[in-house]
Amino acid sequence: MMMESKNNIRECRGNEADIAIEIRDVTKTYGKHRGISHLSFVVPKGDIFGFLGPNGAGKSTTIRCMLGMLHFQKGEIRILGMDAKKQTREILRKVGYMPSEAMFYPSMKVKDVIRLAVEARKMNCDSEARRICDLLDVDREKRISELSLGNRKKVSIVCAMQHQPELLILDEPTSGLDPLMQEVFFKLVLEQNARGTTCFLSSHVLSEVKRYCKNVAIIKEGELVKLDSVENLLRSGIRQVKVWQGGQERQFTYSGNARELIRELDTMQVDDVLIEEPSLEELFIHYYQEEA
Amino acid sequence: MTLWKHEMKMNIKSLLIWSCCIGIVNFGCLLLFENLADTMEQMAKSYSQMGSFSTVLGLDRLSIATMEGFYATELGLIFAIGGAMFAAMTGALMLAKEEEGHTSEFLHALPFGRRYIIRWKYLAMVSVIILFQIIVILWETLGFAIAGEMPEVQEYLLFHGAQFFVQLEVGSVCFLVSAGSRKKQIGAALGLAVLLYVADMMCRIVPDIEKLKYATPYYFSNAADIFTSGKVDCGMLGIGVVITAAAFMCAFGVYMRKDLAA
Numbered sequence: 111m112m113m114e115s116k117n118n119i120r121e122c123r124g125n126e127a128d129i130a131i132e133i134r135d136v137t138k139t140y141g142k143h144r145g146i147s148h149l150s151f152v153v154p155k156g157d158i159f160g161f162l163g164p165n166g167a168g169k170s171t172t173i174r175c176m177l178g179m180l181h182f183q184k185g186e187i188r189i190l191g192m193d194a195k196k197q198t199r200e201i202l203r204k205v206g207y208m209p210s211e212a213m214f215y216p217s218m219k220v221k222d223v224i225r226l227a228v229e230a231r232k233m234n235c236d237s238e239a240r241r242i243c244d245l246l247d248v249d250r251e252k253r254i255s256e257l258s259l260g261n262r263k264k265v266s267i268v269c270a271m272q273h274q275p276e277l278l279i280l281d282e283p284t285s286g287l288d289p290l291m292q293e294v295f296f297k298l299v300l301e302q303n304a305r306g307t308t309c310f311l312s313s314h315v316l317s318e319v320k321r322y323c324k325n326v327a328i329i330k331e332g333e334l335v336k337l338d339s340v341e342n343l344l345r346s347g348i349r350q351v352k353v354w355q356g357g358q359e360r361q362f363t364y365s366g367n368a369r370e371l372i373r374e375l376d377t378m379q380v381d382d383v384l385i386e387e388p389s390l391e392e393l394f395i396h397y398y399q400e401e402a
Numbered sequence: 403m404t405l406w407k408h409e410m411k412m413n414i415k416s417l418l419i420w421s422c423c424i425g426i427v428n429f430g431c432l433l434l435f436e437n438l439a440d441t442m443e444q445m446a447k448s449y450s451q452m453g454s455f456s457t458v459l460g461l462d463r464l465s466i467a468t469m470e471g472f473y474a475t476e477l478g479l480i481f482a483i484g485g486a487m488f489a490a491m492t493g494a495l496m497l498a499k500e501e502e503g504h505t506s507e508f509l510h511a512l513p514f515g516r517r518y519i520i521r522w523k524y525l526a527m528v529s530v531i532i533l534f535q536i537i538v539i540l541w542e543t544l545g546f547a548i549a550g551e552m553p554e555v556q557e558y559l560l561f562h563g564a565q566f567f568v569q570l571e572v573g574s575v576c577f578l579v580s581a582g583s584r585k586k587q588i589g590a591a592l593g594l595a596v597l598l599y600v601a602d603m604m605c606r607i608v609p610d611i612e613k614l615k616y617a618t619p620y621y622f623s624n625a626a627d628i629f630t631s632g633k634v635d636c637g638m639l640g641i642g643v644v645i646t647a648a649a650f651m652c653a654f655g656v657y658m659r660k661d662l663a664a
Contacts, residue, residue, distance in 0.1 A: 140661070179510050179662045202513035209511070213504035215412065223508075229404045230512035269508070 127191070130155045130277050130308035131176065136185030138168075138175055145171045146332040149185070153310060153325070158303055160323035160340070161312040162394060168332040169312040170210060173281050177207060190276055203231060206275035210282040210312075212266035216255035220248060220265055227269040235272040242268045245294055259286040271298060278302060278309045284318060296322055316391045320344075328397050335397045343393055350388040353380040363388060363396045405514060409526035413492065421534045424484040425541025428477045432545030435472050442467040454607045460626020469546075470553040470629055474561075478625030481538060482565060486595040486620075489531050489569035493576030494591035496523045497653075501584040501663040510662055520581070520657050524650060527577060531569045535562055557629045564623035564634045571619045571642045572598065574649035581653035584663045616641055 131153035138145035146168040153159040163169045174180040176187055178198035187194035189201045214223045224243075228235045243250055246264040254262065263286045270278060278299065284292045299322065303309055313319055319326055320340055328336040336343070348365040355378065364371050375383055388396065446467040449456060456462040459479070464471035497520070500506040509519065539562060546552035576591040602620035605611050615621040615638070622638035 174507075174662075177511060178516075179507065181659065181661060199513050199515035199518075202511060202515075205511075207507075207511040209507040211504055211507070214508055215503070215505055217412070226404070226408055227508075227512060230514060266508075 128155050129153070129188070130157065130190060131159075131310060132186075132188040133172070133176070134186045134188075136172070136175060136182050136187060138171055138180060138182040144168075144332045145180075146175070146182075146329075149329070149332070149334055151327050151334060151337050153308060155308050156303070156306060157325055158299070158309040158311060158323045160319035160326035161310060161329065162314065162316070162319060162326055163312075163329040164314055167329045169329060170281055171332070172329070173207075173279055173310075173312060176279065177202065177205070204276040205279060206270035206273065206277070207279045208263075208266045208270040208281060208283050210285065212259070212262040212286075214254045214262065214265060216253070218254050219250070220252050220254065220257070221250040223254060223265060224250070224268055224272065228272060231273050233273050235274075238274065239268055239272040242271055242298065245298065246291065260288060260291065263287055264291065267295060267298065271302060274302065274305065275307060278307050279312075280309065281312045282314070283311070284313070284315060292318075316389075316394055328394065330397065344387060348388055348393060348396060350386050350392055351375075352384040352386075353378065354382040355380045363392065365396075403522070405519060405522040406526050406529070409496075409523055410529060413526065413530050416488075416492070417530050417533055418537075420484070420488040421537035422541070424481060424488075425538040427480055427484075428538065429541045429545040431477055431480075432473075432542065432549045435469065436549050442472075446471070458603045458606050460624065460630070463630045464626055469549070469551045470557075473553050473558075474625040474629040477542070478561060478629075482568065482620060482623065482625065483595065483599055485534065485538070485565055485569050486572045486598065487592050488534055489527075489573035490576045490591035490595040491588055492527050492530050493573035494580050494587050496527055496577055497580040497657060498583045498586050499580075502586050506662045516658055517654075520654055524574075524577060524653075527573055528570065531566065531573060534569070535566055553629065554632075557632055560632070560634055561623070561625050561628045564628060564639070567639060567642050567646070568619040568623045571646045571649070574646045574653070578649045578653040578656065581657040581660070619645075 129152055131151075133152070134150050136149045137147050139147075149168070149172060161169055161172070171180060175182045176189055176194055178194060178201070181195075190204055192201050194201060218226075224239050228239065242248075246267060248261070248264045248268060252261075254265070257265070263283070267283070270280070280299070283295065287295060296318070299309055299311075311319065311323060323340055325339050326337075326343060327334055348363055349371070350361070351364050351371070352359065352361045353375065354360075371385070446461075446465045449459075449461040449466055452461070459475050461471075461475055464474050466472050466475055500509050510516075514522075543552075552558065572595055576587075576594065579587050579590065598618045599620050601614045601618040602624065605614035605618070605621070619642045622635045622642060628634060
């Protein structure tokens with residue numbers, strides 16, 4: 111896997127101006143506890159990049175290291191060509207971040223939270239904020255304490271997108287949003303992407319990664335386990351095999367030579383067999399079970 | 403400046419509650435003084451002969467039957483403890499409330515930077531303390547105007563000036579606690595304010611622990627001392643300023659190195 115990520119870095123290093131995120135050999139531990147370990151990958155500019163992993167894999171830790179909220183012990187992170195350790199403020203000016211937990215000051219009104227986010231950037235984004243609020247059906251006069259998780263998520267979307275950032279970092283953005291709002295949200299993401307915004311989408315919802323992302327990194331226990339385009343991942347040599355033998359059904363994933371698989375099936379004396387390309391969900395599970 | 407304005411808005415309610423509570427209590431007591439002045443003559447004599455208790459409260463040097471004595475020994479005490487408790491609470495909340503309320507991710511995703519955040523949050527704390535002083539002084543001035551008499555203006559302002567440094571020191575120490583903590587340590591902060599007052603009382607009575615006077619800011623800001631001597635011990639005040647500056651520098655160092663909770 112290290113080789114794979116090194117290749118990914120080398121491929122993109124050809125033109126550093128084309129790189130939105132460069133993570134090189136980053137390690138972050140919390141005392142004795144693991145955070146992320148020797149993580150390396152590159153996200154090209156203009157990409158919608160999926161960052162997959164189950165809860166506790168290190169997705170949020172990686173993002174928080176990128177934004178200067180956590181201090182990592184080893185490695186280097188460059189965001190839009192800037193050093194994440196030394197140029198945090200400059201990076202944050204060009205980044206829109208949507209945290210997994212959309213929490214704001216409960217006593218504040220929605221419009222005041224949105225205004226605070228824009229005043230911090232010394233910009234005037236009134237018309238864009240209004241447009242996104244209308245699309246997401248956000249009531250700007252309500253207090254944060256009156257909002258449900260879904261509605262707080264919507265406020266978070268407005269705060270992350272209103273200034274039209276160069277890089278959008280989205281940490282589990284759809285949790286709490288109803289399916290209708292998820293559609294509107296991804297419409298906005300695609301719209302921003304069409305304008306040139308790079309999107310870094312951390313998620314464990316595989317369907318949305320498959321639908322919207324070009325490239326994907328899979329992280330497991332703080333380490334990178336797979337880095338490829340979604341297309342290549344789905345076309346990998348891995349096959350989902352279902353066999354019926356004596357009235358019993360067995361299912362397994364197989365990666366390797368097709369002839370060997372047929373030979374193997376022959377020795378098993380199966381009654382029936384179904385070999386198909388795995389879904390992203392099955393691939394994900396495959397990578398997770400591989401070294402477990 | 404954006405963050406300063408935001409913090410001022412967030413603290414306005416608590417500022418008004420605390421300053422008006424203490425201001426109104428002192429205002430009410432000043433109105434009572436006029437009616438109690440005659441009966442206090444006898445009381446003043448007994449209070450001045452209560453040994454250590456009289457020494458601690460300054461009743462051996464000032465008469466509770468005079469406006470100056472009444473203010474220094476009674477109202478000054480309410481203001482000193484109440485003000486320090488308010489400053490302690492404000493300082494303890496400033497940084498830790500973001501992590502406990504899970505708003506730190508929102509705040510730190512804005513292009514402020516940690517240096518800016520700590521600087522403007524500290525300035526907001528100082529501003530809140532100054533406003534607290536002004537509001538209480540306004541209530542007290544109203545009380546003096548109705549009562550028809552007031553203590554010497556110079557000593558009165560000197561006392562409030564010294565109290566500002568007490569509140570700043572207690573607030574700064576609690577700000578440091580806040581920088582290193584992920585939970586709002588309000589209990590510890592209020593405890594610290596009271597503990598420092600008790601330390602002042604104790605070191606005035608027990609000679610063996612006299613050195614505690616260097617640790618507690620209540621020593622240089624004691625109302626009875628200021629109203630009798632007409633000055634503040636600059637050496638002790640200097641120690642307080644050094645502790646304040648050190649607390650802020652340490653808070654800065656701690657916060658810059660800290661991993662922020664989500």
